[in-house]
Amino acid sequence: MRRFCTACVAFIMLSLLMQGCGFKDIDKRFFVVAAGIDRTSNADKPYRITLRLAIPSPKAEPGASKSQLESIDTATIAEGVRLLKGHVDKEIDFGHCKVIVLGESLVQSDYVEALTWMIRRRDIQSIATVAVGKPSAEDVMNANPPSERYPGNSLFLSFGTEGTDSPFTLQMFLFDLERRYTERGLDPFLPVIKRDHMTYMISKVAFLDKQKVKLTLSNEETQMYNQLSTQFKKSSIMATYKGKPIVALLTGIHRSYRIIEQNGQAVIRMKVRLRCILEQAPRGLYNSDWRQIEKAFSDQYSTKAETMLDKIRNTGVDPFGFGLRYRAMHRGSDATWNRWVKLYPNAKFEVRTSVKIDGTGLIK
Amino acid sequence: MLHRITTLFAEAKDLNTHRIHNREFTLEVAYIGSLVDESKVSDYILVPFTKEEQSFKTILETNPSFKKIEDPARWAGNLLRGFVLVKLENAIYMLDAARVIRNQNPIAEVESSVQGPQTALSEDLIDSMNLIRSRYPSAELKIEEGTVGTLSMTRMLLLYDQRRVDPTLLANIRNRLKEVTHEMIGAVGELEKELSSPRRALFPTMIITERPDRVARALSQGKLVLLLHGSMFALILPANFFDFMHAMEDKYESLWMTNFLIALRYLSILLTTTLPALYISVVSYNPELFRVQLAFSIAGSRSAVPYPSFIEVFLMLFLIEALIEASARLPRYVGSTATTVGGLILGQAAQQAGLVSSIMIIVTSVVAISNFVVPIASMSYAIRFLKYPLIVLSIFFGIMGVAFGLFIYIVYLCQLRSFGKPYFRFLGNITKKEGDIGQVNAR
Amino acid sequence: MNRYVMYNFVMVSLLNLMLFVPNILFQYRYHGAVSSLIAAAVIGPLFGIVFIRTITKYPGKGVPEILNENYPRWVTVPAFLFFALMWFSAASITVDAYAVLINRFFNPDANVLVILGVMCVICLYAATRSTLSMLFIMEIMLLLNVPLIVMLLVKAGGSDQMNWDAIRTASNYVQSMPKLAPLAAATFIFTGYLNLSIYNRVLPPNYKFKRGYLLPVFGIGVLATTYFIPIGLHGIDGVSSYLYVWSATSDSLAMEYGFIERVLFVFLILYLNLTLIYTASGWHQAMEMIKSCFPKYKPSIDEHPVPRSNYVIVSVFAVITVAALYLLNEKHLTEFTSYWLIIRMFSEYGLVIWIVVHTLLRRGAA
Structure with missing residues (x-):
């Protein structure tokens, strides 16, 4: 009996001690499924924060997703999130925040503060996807795709390999952004999301330096960048052969490059080996000489790649990580890096492509 | 003698005392009518005595069924165990004529098996010994008799293979048996509680079994077996945790499936102990642990529930424990009613009424089902309790609390000893040449 | 029993993350971390194998018994107290660091002292068990956790986010000379053998140390993983900005098809177990060291019930x-x-040299 009483007293003491130790039921929490950060023109309140909050429902069927949008203008991001808590009836939880959209206005001025905030918070996952929202993050957050099964799902599935595998969609994780922000010789890129009525359109990539966006590629260039940097396979290449466009689907891609210093100039020799199957082409190609088609593909691909690489170099950013490769190949010291800083603006790209056609599809 | 016996006993109607005469002798017979087989009394004593085909004195001296008893202090005890006392010319003999009421043809029900032996041990020691002897026909089998319980004086047999048993273990158990001072020992479970070294042990350190094949195997491994009169279960000791997780069936069925089943059992005990606590910690502390979909569906189904998660858990666990207890205690034909009603409440109504979330119902049923996967009932009971401390820890510390609790359980298991043998340890391959850790201690 | 020696080694080497070993190494990543790693990979296993071979010549005896039999009390008692302090502080740093980690990632609203208090009570319970139980606990916990930890490390190493250029860049800084702090940090990975100074009491009399090559192989593996994987995932320049670099690293891995999506939580729970067992073991050894200071104390490896002095210490x-x-x-x-x-x-190598020299001298005298 005495033992029992002691146990009871201990239990009550423990419970008193535990007051307010974070016990909060799931239905008292509001999950942020996507967050958007924009820059406003107001100097006092430079940030606009938009949060997409999920309204949970026991049924998960297409079109059944419900969510709530909250938005606020604020002086600092952290304070803005605190203030938003006053707008809603439940605790805001970032634990399931998978997508963070930075407004175009923000990345064009300075994204560092937002990045630091995200990386410092413990509850935002390091594998959250970061993207640029065009024309603004708020606008992107407003889209509400009708096929969505649960809130935020379609935006999240657009990236990564779980849902669609679009060659125009690159994925940037939060920790990767942080790495590319800090690393000398490797610069960040971000996918660009546009709202198209009620759905999203992600088909471009933006390159940033350590402070702001420098260049946005076109759709076709984005696909090529994706092929060259991540060796993305589920994509296509295009060429004109005898005045007619031919499109081929890649079945294999291999890329390697070396950096050579010639007469004080850096030459980046890139070798690309592609294997493909023709997808859209005039009839009767089967009996013609494939080597000529392959050559047309190779030459045109090389030219386009060199143009794209030059374009990227001219803006001074290095999303490929040529600088890091240079550091990896040379003695570890600051002098190496300083030399590369001088070399890169005049670097020359030589792309050699060899395309091999595996087949012509189901018909000749 | 008769006079002395009648003064020894309280007035009892079934105490039979007779003084009979024939031409030669006067015979005094005393026995307790309800304990003995009357036909045996007449076959062995009354008929030969009255027929006088042979001198009854020579019968007493030659027939080994009659044993001479010198000490009057043992009279009462022997009478109470179903012996008949016979006095002839100042010599007193006793005859075992006990009639034991016991279950007929016992079938293994607690530890049933599909293709293994179907008989269970009997409540009568002789029948049980018959079963064990026939399964363990070894001349090395040693049987010691004794009694436990100062009042019940329950007859008990201690069995072991004298060549395989560990002598220190044997001495240890003999000592322990001497220390049992309880008045009544009715079943092996009670004896087990008396013998186990920390009295409040969370886990059973001896196996209670009804299967003679398990007993025989234990004997072959040098273990000790205790049989108790009037209980159809045997006590095997020492035991380690892993013994409890193996059904005898595992030896009889296909190798791969049984290996899979053993793994399944360990997974089941993990689930049954942690799942309610994990539910609380995921719902109330770290909803980001699982996938978004799961989080939303839990949140959605919980939105109708008015109170915090742990009340929900306690409610459902109370229901399921009560249901299990009710169906175990009720007579068999009423039992099905209880399960049906309970199943209906648990299955649908509670959730539709908004008392619990639908995920919680799944959690409850997983907890209940996976608890019964453990082959030995005493371990199943022990594990049934383990979830509650974890729930309390998870209310205060979330997932970390569950991890803390599991760590404590493992430490507890590792420091537990079953009669000096480690209870929970990974054995691995211990070769005689290399020796085992802790051997230095033995010197 | 070879495996019990290995358990101690594996436990301590995997635990280096909790003692901020990676942080110290990253701090010196441009100034001698890589060369310190190489130096440690030579020194660590060398001392380890020598120590194990020496101490197993004294079956059933720990360091306290060996020294007490040959040296006066005024030499041994301060030494024991010092070693007890070393073990105790390592264990306590670990558990303190972990309590902070829980507070950061699991229960940010909870009071860190309450969490630490509970962890201390758990370790108190575990550390007061007998030496034999301690090894059983260690064995079971390691068998349950290490496969998952290794799986996690392999998954981290095979992540497609891994940037090998950054790792090569980091290894290019090999030419700068080793420094004391990173060397001390890197040799910590090999320090598990020292636990034998108490646990040697339970090893069987005819024990022979075998498969010594596992020490350098496993140690170098852990060393390389600890240092290079975070660099590969966070970049050589950015890696030092993380306070809990391995938590950040595990958070960078996605288990797209796993039951638990955030690897971070799996990682934290695995390391919680490792921390608790390390702390319990460390306190147990410190306790045994302190108990050896009393002249009347007789070491016993499996005592039931637990003596009250254990609880007090x-x-x-x-x-x-x-x-x-x-x-x-x-x-x-x-x-x-x-x-x-x-x-x-320094104290570790001091002890090793002391024991080894003592043994050699004794053999020379005999």
Whole structure:
């Protein structure tokens, strides 16, 4: 009996001690499924924060997703999130925040503060996807795709390999952004999301330096960048052969490059080996000489790649990580890096492509 | 003698005392009518005595069924165990004529098996010994008799293979048996509680079994077996945790499936102990642990529930424990009613009424089902309790609390000893040449 | 039993993350971390194998018994107290650091001292068990956790986010000379063998140390993983900005098809187990060292019930641990740890040399 009483007293003491130790039921929490950060023109309140909050429902069927949008203008991001808590009836939880959209206005001025905030918070996952929202993050957050099964799902599935595998969609994780922000010789890129009525359109990539966006590629260039940097396979290449466009689907891609210093100039020799199957082409190609088609593909691909690489170099950013490769190949010291800083603006790209056609599809 | 016996006993109607005469002798017979087989009394004593085909004195001296008893202090005890006392010319003999009421043809029900032996041990020691002897026909089998319980004086047999048993273990158990001072020992479970070294042990350190094949195997491994009169279960000791997780069936069925089943059992005990606590910690502390979909569906189904998660858990666990207890205690034909009603409440109504979330119902049923996967009932009971401390820890510390609790359980298991043998340890391959850790201690 | 020696080694080497070893290494990544790693990979296993081979010549005896039999008390008692302090502080730093980690990632609203208090009570319970039980606990916990930890490390190494250029860049800084702090940090990975100074009591009399090559192989594997994987995932320039670099690293891995999506939580729970067992083991050894200071004490490896002195000594440890976190903040803890690692290295090698020289002299005399 005495033992029992002691146990009871201990239990009550423990419970008193535990007051307010974070016990909060799931239905008292509001999950942020996507967050958007924009820059406003107001100097006092430079940030606009938009949060997409999920309204949970026991049924998960297409079109059944419900969510709530909250938005606020604020002086600092952290304070803005605190203030938003006053707008809603439940605790805001970032634990399931998978997508963070930075407004175009923000990345064009300075994204560092937002990045630091995200990386410092413990509850935002390091594998959250970061993207640029065009024309603004708020606008992107407003889209509400009708096929969505649960809130935020379609935006999240657009990236990564779980849902669609679009060659125009690159994925940037939060920790990767942080790495590319800090690393000398490797610069960040971000996918660009546009709202198209009620759905999203992600088909471009933006390159940033350590402070702001420098260049946005076109759709076709984005696909090529994706092929060259991540060796993305589920994509296509295009060429004109005898005045007619031919499109081929890649079945294999291999890329390697070396950096050579010639007469004080850096030459980046890139070798690309592609294997493909023709997808859209005039009839009767089967009996013609494939080597000529392959050559047309190779030459045109090389030219386009060199143009794209030059374009990227001219803006001074290095999303490929040529600088890091240079550091990896040379003695570890600051002098190496300083030399590369001088070399890169005049670097020359030589792309050699060899395309091999595996087949012509189901018909000749 | 008769006079002395009648003064020894309280007035009892079934105490039979007779003084009979024939031409030669006067015979005094005393026995307790309800304990003995009357036909045996007449076959062995009354008929030969009255027929006088042979001198009854020579019968007493030659027939080994009659044993001479010198000490009057043992009279009462022997009478109470179903012996008949016979006095002839100042010599007193006793005859075992006990009639034991016991279950007929016992079938293994607690530890049933599909293709293994179907008989269970009997409540009568002789029948049980018959079963064990026939399964363990070894001349090395040693049987010691004794009694436990100062009042019940329950007859008990201690069995072991004298060549395989560990002598220190044997001495240890003999000592322990001497220390049992309880008045009544009715079943092996009670004896087990008396013998186990920390009295409040969370886990059973001896196996209670009804299967003679398990007993025989234990004997072959040098273990000790205790049989108790009037209980159809045997006590095997020492035991380690892993013994409890193996059904005898595992030896009889296909190798791969049984290996899979053993793994399944360990997974089941993990689930049954942690799942309610994990539910609380995921719902109330770290909803980001699982996938978004799961989080939303839990949140959605919980939105109708008015109170915090742990009340929900306690409610459902109370229901399921009560249901299990009710169906175990009720007579068999009423039992099905209880399960049906309970199943209906648990299955649908509670959730539709908004008392619990639908995920919680799944959690409850997983907890209940996976608890019964453990082959030995005493371990199943022990594990049934383990979830509650974890729930309390998870209310205060979330997932970390569950991890803390599991760590404590493992430490507890590792420091537990079953009669000096480690209870929970990974054995691995211990070769005689290399020796085992802790051997230095033995010197 | 070879495997029990290995368990100690594996446990300590995997635990290096909790003692801020990676942080110290990353701090020196441009100034001698890589060469320190190489130096440690030579020194660590060397001392380890020599020590194990020597101490197993004294079956059933720990360091306290060996020294007590040959040296006067006024030499041994201060030495034991010092070693007890070393073990105790390592264990306490670990548990303090982990309590802070829980507070950061699991229950940000909870009071860190309460969490630490509970962890200390758990370790108090575990550390007061007998030496034999301690090894059983260690074995079971490692068998349950290490496969998952290794799986996690392999998954991290095989992640497609891994940037090998950054790793090559980091290894290019090999030419700068080793420094004391990173060397002390890196040799910590090999320090598990020292646990034998108590656990040698339970090893069987005819024990022979075998498969010594596992020490350098496993140690170098852990060393390389600890240092290079975070660099590959966070970049050589950015890696040092993380306070809990391995937590960040595990958070960078996605289990797209796993039951638990955030690898971070799996990682934290695995390391919780490792931390608890390390702390319990460390306190147990410190306790045994202190008990050996009493002249009447006779070591016993499997005592039931637990003697009261165990509870008294370990309670003092627990109180000091909680007080330390109350008085210090994270930054102090890290600084203190880097000093501790250096002192540890010298005292550890001092002890090894002492025992080895003692054995050689005795053999020469005989």
